Amino acid sequence: MKHLPMLLAAASALLAVTAAQAAPTVTRLTPPSELFTSGQPEPVIARFLPGQRFDLQATIRPDAGQRITAARFFIDGKPVGVQVALRDCAAGCIKGVTAETTIATVRAMGVDKPGRHELRLEATQADGQTATARGNFDVIPFTAAMGPKVKNVIILLGDGMGAAQRTAARIVKGGYAQGKVITPLAMDSFPATALVKTASLNSVVTDSSPGMTSYVSGNKNNNNEEGVFPDDTTDPFDNPRIEYLSEYLHRTEGKALGIVTTADVFDATPAGNAVHTSNRGAGTGIVDQFFDDRERTGLTVLLGGGRKWFLPAGTPGSERAQANDYAFSSTDAHTADIVKRWGAAPGAMDKDRDLIRDFQAAGYRYAPTRSALAAAEGADKLLGLFAFSNMNVALDKIDGRRGAKKGVTGTVVDDYGFPDQPMLDEMARAALSTLKKQPKGFVLMIEGASIDKQAHNMDTERWMLDTIEFDRAVQVAQDFARENGDTLVIVTADHECSGAALIGGSMLSDKALQEAIQKKGVSQLRDKVVGVYEKAGFPRYRLAADGYPEATDIDYRLLVGYGANADRYEDWRTNATPLRDPQQPMAKSEPLKWYPPTPSERDDAFGDYLVTGQVPGESAVHTATDIPLSAFGPGALAFTGVIDNTDVFFKLAQAAVKGTTAPADTTGAKRPARAGK
Amino acid sequence: MFAAPLAGLAPALSRLRLAMMAPLVAPLMAALLLVPATAALAASAGEATTPPVRDIKFSQFFRLPVGDQGLALSDTLLAADGQDVRLVGYMVSQEQPRPGRFWLTPRPVRMSEHADGEADDLPPATVTVLLDPAQQDRLVAHRDGLLVLTGRLRVGRAEDDTGRVSWVRLELAPEALASQPGAPAAAPHHSH
Numbered sequence: 001m002k003h004l005p006m007l008l009a010a011a012s013a014l015l016a017v018t019a020a021q022a023a024p025t026v027t028r029l030t031p032p033s034e035l036f037t038s039g040q041p042e043p044v045i046a047r048f049l050p051g052q053r054f055d056l057q058a059t060i061r062p063d064a065g066q067r068i069t070a071a072r073f074f075i076d077g078k079p080v081g082v083q084v085a086l087r088d089c090a091a092g093c094i095k096g097v098t099a100e101t102t103i104a105t106v107r108a109m110g111v112d113k114p115g116r117h118e119l120r121l122e123a124t125q126a127d128g129q130t131a132t133a134r135g136n137f138d139v140i141p142f143t144a145a146m147g148p149k150v151k152n153v154i155i156l157l158g159d160g161m162g163a164a165q166r167t168a169a170r171i172v173k174g175g176y177a178q179g180k181v182i183t184p185l186a187m188d189s190f191p192a193t194a195l196v197k198t199a200s201l202n203s204v205v206t207d208s209s210p211g212m213t214s215y216v217s218g219n220k221n222n223n224n225e226e227g228v229f230p231d232d233t234t235d236p237f238d239n240p241r242i243e244y245l246s247e248y249l250h251r252t253e254g255k256a257l258g259i260v261t262t263a264d265v266f267d268a269t270p271a272g273n274a275v276h277t278s279n280r281g282a283g284t285g286i287v288d289q290f291f292d293d294r295e296r297t298g299l300t301v302l303l304g305g306g307r308k309w310f311l312p313a314g315t316p317g318s319e320r321a322q323a324n325d326y327a328f329s330s331t332d333a334h335t336a337d338i339v340k341r342w343g344a345a346p347g348a349m350d351k352d353r354d355l356i357r358d359f360q361a362a363g364y365r366y367a368p369t370r371s372a373l374a375a376a377e378g379a380d381k382l383l384g385l386f387a388f389s390n391m392n393v394a395l396d397k398i399d400g401r402r403g404a405k406k407g408v409t410g411t412v413v414d415d416y417g418f419p420d421q422p423m424l425d426e427m428a429r430a431a432l433s434t435l436k437k438q439p440k441g442f443v444l445m446i447e448g449a450s451i452d453k454q455a456h457n458m459d460t461e462r463w464m465l466d467t468i469e470f471d472r473a474v475q476v477a478q479d480f481a482r483e484n485g486d487t488l489v490i491v492t493a494d495h496e497c498s499g500a501a502l503i504g505g506s507m508l509s510d511k512a513l514q515e516a517i518q519k520k521g522v523s524q525l526r527d528k529v530v531g532v533y534e535k536a537g538f539p540r541y542r543l544a545a546d547g548y549p550e551a552t553d554i555d556y557r558l559l560v561g562y563g564a565n566a567d568r569y570e571d572w573r574t575n576a577t578p579l580r581d582p583q584q585p586m587a588k589s590e591p592l593k594w595y596p597p598t599p600s601e602r603d604d605a606f607g608d609y610l611v612t613g614q615v616p617g618e619s620a621v622h623t624a625t626d627i628p629l630s631a632f633g634p635g636a637l638a639f640t641g642v643i644d645n646t647d648v649f650f651k652l653a654q655a656a657v658k659g660t661t662a663p664a665d666t667t668g669a670k671r672p673a674r675a676g677k
Numbered sequence: 678m679f680a681a682p683l684a685g686l687a688p689a690l691s692r693l694r695l696a697m698m699a700p701l702v703a704p705l706m707a708a709l710l711l712v713p714a715t716a717a718l719a720a721s722a723g724e725a726t727t728p729p730v731r732d733i734k735f736s737q738f739f740r741l742p743v744g745d746q747g748l749a750l751s752d753t754l755l756a757a758d759g760q761d762v763r764l765v766g767y768m769v770s771q772e773q774p775r776p777g778r779f780w781l782t783p784r785p786v787r788m789s790e791h792a793d794g795e796a797d798d799l800p801p802a803t804v805t806v807l808l809d810p811a812q813q814d815r816l817v818a819h820r821d822g823l824l825v826l827t828g829r830l831r832v833g834r835a836e837d838d839t840g841r842v843s844w845v846r847l848e849l850a851p852e853a854l855a856s857q858p859g860a861p862a863a864a865p866h867h868s869h
Contacts, residue, residue, distance in 0.1 A: 207792055267796035281794040306796075307746075313834065315747035316739065316844055317801055323840025356746065368745040388743070388801045415736075415783055416800045417743035453798070456789040497792075589825040591855040593818040618819075619772050619789040 024068065024125045026133035027101075028059035030229045030240045031119070031219070032201065033135035045201075046137040046229075047218055047646065049653050050114060052248055053342070054219075055240035056080065056106040059232045060123040060131055061098060067126050071104035074120040075111065082106045082341075085333035089232070097232050105240065105334055108341035114141030140218075140650050145659025147670040150634050151441035152255075152487040153245075153652050154477045155215060156187075158470045159208055159269055160452025160463075160497030162627050164560070168460075168502055169467035171558055172549060176538040186475035187491045190630035191665035195642045197626055198495045201230070204624040208452065209280045211494025211645070212272030216245040216445075218649035226268060227276040236279030237289075237326040238335050241342065245649060246273055246443050249656055250298035254440035257298045258431045260473075262391045262424055262466070263449030264306035265290070269494065273445050274299060277326075283309045283319060284351060285326035291358055292345030300380075300438065301431045302359075304449075305387035307368070310355040317388055320351040359383045370422035373430050382434045386421045393450045393462045394469035395574075397421055398548045424448060425472035432480050441486075441656075446473050455498035456619040460560045461552040461574040463500075472547060481633045485671040488655050490639065490648065492629035498620035499563025505536035506572060509555035517571045525609035529572060530559055565620045566613035634671050635660030730827055733762045735783035735802040738845065748801055750832065754845070758832040763825060764804065764847060770819050777813035781806050781826060781847065795841070805835075805843035809851040817854070828853065 029036040031046030031054060048054055056073045067088070073080040089101040104123065111117060119135040158165065166187065174183040181188070200210035201220035210221035219242050222230045228239035246257040261270045266286040271277070274297040275289045287309040290299060311318035326347040328335040339346045360366050365379035373384050392400070392413050399406055400413035400421075413419045422430070428446050435442040448470030454462035474491050481487035506513060506529050516524040531537065539558040541549040552574045559572060615621050629648065631639035635655040639648070654661060664672045733753065740749040769780035770787040780786075781804045788797055806826060808815055828847040836842050 264796040267793070283795055308801075311747045313842075316750050316834075317743075317748035318834070319795075319842045321836050321840040321842055323836070366745075372745075390796055390798050412784070414741070417739075417741050417748075417802070419742050449796075453789065453793060456792060457787050590827065590849070590853040592820070592853055593855055617772050618770055619787065619792070622792060 023129050024060055024062045024066070024123055024131040026058055026060050026121055026123065026131050028057070028230075028232060029119065029121055029133045029135045030055065030057040030231070031135065031137050032229060033119070033137065035118075036133055036135035041136060044116070044136060044138045045220065047140050047650070048111065048137065048242075049218065049248060049650065049657075050112045050139055050141065051110045051252070052218070053108045053110045053241075053243040055229070055242075056109055056119065057229070057231060057240040058104045058121045058123065058133065059097070059101060060104060060121075061101045062125040063127075063129070064100075066129075067100050068102035068104075068123050069126050071102070071121060071123040073104075073106055074118075074122070075109075076117055077120070080106055080109065082109070083333070085337050087332065087334040092233050092235060094232050094234055101232070103232060103334065105337065107241070107337040111139050114139045142654055142658040143661055145654075145661060147634055147660035147663070148486075149657065149659045150486055150488040150655045152435075152481075152484070153249075153441075153443045153656055154481065154487060154489045155443070155445045155652075156448075156470070156474050156477055156489065156491040157212065157215075157269060157445060158448045158451050158467060158491070158493045159263075160455045160495060160622070161448065161467060161470070161493035162496030162500065162623070162625060164496075164500040164502055165451055165455070165463060165467050165493075166628065168464050168500070168558060168560065169471055171502070171539060172464050172541045172552075173468045173471065173543065173547075175540055185471045186478050187471055187630050189478070190489075190491060190632040190636065192631040192636040192639045194629045194631075194639045195626045196492060196629045196648070197642065197644050199624065199645075205622050206495050206624075207280075207622060208268035208494050209272055212269045212445075213242075213244075214645035215492070215494075215648045215652075216273055217242040218646050218653075220646060222278070224268075224280050225278040226272040226280055228278050230278065235335070236277045236282045237285055237328070237347070238338070239276070239278045241276045241338070244273060244297070245652060246297045246299075248653065249443055250296065253656065255298060255656070256300040256435060256438040256440075256442040258301035258435045258442055258444035259290075259299070259303070260301065260424070260427045260431050260445070261304040261447040261449050262393075262427075262469075263304060263447065263453070264309075264387075264389050265302055265304040265385070266306050266309055267390075267449060269447045269449065270302075270304060270445070273297075273443075279324070282324040282326070284321055284324045285347065287355060288325065288347060288350070288353070289345070291355060291362070292347060294362070296343060298442075300442070301382045301434050301444070302364075303367075303373075303382065303384035303386075303427045303431060305385065305389055305391040307356075307385035308388045310359075310385060312354045313351040320353070322349050322351050325349050325351060356383070356385070367430075369418075369420040370426065371420055373422050373426065377430060377433045378437070379434055380437065382430065384422075384427065384430070387416065387418050390450065390453065391421050392416055392418065393454060394423065394465040394548065395462050395552070397423060398465070398546060401546065402544075423472065424469045425476050428473040428476040432476065436480075436484075443656075444477075446477065448473065451493075452497045452622075455500060456621075458498060458562050458565060458568050458620050459575055464552070465548060468548060478632055482672050482674055485674070486634065488631070488633040488635055488652065488660075490629055490631045490652070492648070493627040496623045496625045496627050498565065499623050499625070501561045501563055502558060503561040504530055504532040504559050505539045506555075506557045506559055507531040507535055510553045510557070510573075511555075513557075513572060517573070520609070522609050525571060531556075562611075562620050564615055564623045565611065566615055566618045568611050568613065570609050570611050632664075632672060634664050635662050636664050636672075637662035637666070728761060730761045730763050731757060733757050733764055733830065735764070735766060735800075735804075738802045743801060748844070750844075754832055757830045760830055761827065762830045762847070763827045764830075765823055765825050766804070767822070768817075768820050768824050769799065769803070774816055774819070776816045777808045779806050779817050779819075780804065781824065785821075802845075803843075805846045807846055807848050808854065809849060812851060812854060815854060815858070826853070
């Protein structure tokens with residue numbers, strides 16, 4: 001102990017020397033790797049196709065009072081022969097990054113040689129000290145094909161559609177008899193199925209942005225980010241990019257791109273096929289990039305909601321704002337190189353832009369309604385904007401067509417002001433009628449968006465019907481693929497939502513259920529209702545001629561529980577409106593109850609059967625549970641096993657660029673049979 | 678004494694509720710009786726020079742159905758700009774509510790902002806309700822069911838600090854909030 005003072009003094013002196021000789025530090029190296037983060041060479045995080053383009057980037061923190069004067073990237077020891085763009089962080093960087101920190105970037109690199117590659121960075125600060133960092137990435141080779149190249153790729157993505165959502169749709173749409181399905185879902189008839197791991201770059205629980213982009217870039221993104229790796233700036237449009245499947249196949253194979261969704265088209269899933277941003281909410285910039293970079297993505301069809309982003313700022317209803325637009329610098333190489341090396345549009349702060357007019361001037365046929373969409377069949381290019389934000393869900397659209405008066409001024413779709421919205425299968429059919437004219441083929445992404453959104457709401461019947469709507473679009477795609485023989489179709493999800501579980505069937509008729517609701521309480525609404533095991537039986541829904549259940553409030557109905565739920569009151573019956581309406585007898589008035597800014601209490605619960613939630617807030621959440629993927633068409637049997645979401649990208653590209661590596665089905669056929677047509 | 682306000686509100690409430698409240702006709706009538714009582718109190722609490730509060734409905738905002746481009750704002754809405762109005766609607770249930778404001782819609786909507794951002798189910802007729810400037814730090818507790826709000830209507834494009842744009846706003850008076858944080862809202866004033 002007597003030596004302690006001496007030891008402390010020595011340690012202090014050593015620290016002082018160390019501080020004086022501290023070297024600059026590389027705090028981030030992109031593409032991301034475990035080699036850089038933990039020193040372990042595996043697992044390899046970033047993988048690319050031969051020649052697939054991506055950005056290199058490093059964040060380098062110099063010593064205090066110093067600055068970074070140079071940075072060089074090396075791949076496999078060879079210097080990258082492209083000028084490195086340097087920017088400091090005097091402004092525009094995230095919190096905690098010093099002003100002297102430098103971000104070094106090389107845009108639009110591509111490596112042709114397959115195999116493991118080492119990325120190395122060397123940075124020099126003004127006093128001559130250097131910093132180095134190492135990372136790695138893989139280039140996945142194309143393999144010898146057993147069948148011809150597929151001309152078209154169709155990705156059907158049921159957002160939030162886990163196994164439970166698929167099963168529920170099967171029970172409601174197809175029905176069971178003595179344990180056997182009477183009419184299977186279209187997606188059930190696909191010959192190959194895999195289980196997909198859905199984690200994102202920064203969480204086991206992904207959101208829809210990286211959930212989509214993993215399939216079409218081959219790489220993990222952070223939650224909320226689309227087609228980019230994370231960085232240290234606040235600019236949502238300057239992140240290191242990864243070339244999408246659409247861009248790669250348009251550049252190398254001349255294929256076109258179609259995007260069809262029931263959501264607002266700026267939403268994460270549709271944007272995650274063509275737009276590069278770290279902010280999935282940057283609506284104005286996202287829709288602008290759809291159009292501005294159409295020559296790079298081959299965008300030919302864009303159908304969905306979200307018209308508010310396309311209207312000039314002065315037009316009532318427009319949501320365009322400079323705050324979420326983008327414009328690249330013409331002088332600062334950090335973003336100027338996006339234009340120069342990627343060939344991307346420079347963008348502009350143009351909230352007054354009339355984007356519908358721009359699309360029309362570029363030859364796109366504009367369809368604002370279902371009727372106009374039908375009239376546009378076979379158009380060379382197609383833009384359809386059927387709502388201001390998300391389109392209404394299937395249950396409400398069908399109610400609108402059936403004239404069911406559940407709204408304020410009429411039906412729900414009347415209330416929203418869009419009574420003539422197409423169903424997803426109608427949109428899919430229209431998209432295919434345009435895209436099939438493309439001589440070199442296409443990539444088409446079709447999203448059933450509100451399976452997820454209604455699962456967040458724990459609105460059982462609405463996500464069930466949206467899954468049925470989605471399956472009808474699957475049928476359209478399958479019919480097209482069966483007819484043409486050169487189209488690979490996959491049906492999958494980006495993640496599961498809500499932890500939905502089919503817990504059984506109601507033991508009551510709907511009349512008795514309504515009586516139980518009046519009596520209230522857990523003994524009425526749980527113990528007397530929820531039939532488990534054999535008491536669940538086989539719920540029987542009857543389909544109307546339009547393909548949807550005649551009624552969802554049937555006797556002995558299917559019951560759904562939620563494992564990722566917020567607190568909710570459950571009465572098992574269909575919500576009359578898109579969200580639970582408690583039908584309270586009185587219209588309430590002011591004064592309103594209020595809280596300090598931090599929400600610490602909620603009092604909006606109503607009803608007597610409270611199902612206590614396991615997540616905070618009022619919405620159910622995404623889960624990390626694996627999701628099913630089914631494949632149909634040439635090469636379908638390549639999609640088996642337990643695979644990573646990024647694996648899907650390489651399988652699709654292989655089939656489109658070099659040819660299939662597996663048969664279409666277990667008969668060994670190279671293309672799907674046309675039997676039954 | 679309720680004849681005049683009842684005449685103004687009854688059609689709106691009828692349309693709002695009747696289709697989905699067939700078993701609740703009696704309670705609905707109770708609501709119709711209660712709302713004018715509240716309105717009368719609101720009017721009596723105002724200054725003598727305060728212009729009369731006019732009723733406006735979401736369905737009067739713009740031409741329905743929406744056309745091929747933007748919204749065609751109605752003369753009724755434009756005439757109400759800057760006026761005190763009474764509006765009946767649903768408070769949007771937000772996952773990430775912001776202090777000082779909330780949304781009122783003609784039908785119930787829940788936002789899952791963390792997962793969906795602005796890819797939402799808000800109808801075009803959504804009204805941004807703004808608290809008094811002195812109450813911008815206050816978070817209004819969500820309330821299920823129909824809500825009757827009285828305030829000054831503002832029509833026209835307004836962009837907030839996040840870039841979110843609103844076209845119709847309702848500015849509430851300070852009295853619209855209870856006097857104590859977290860306090861239950863006052864019970865409806867029964868006149869019978």
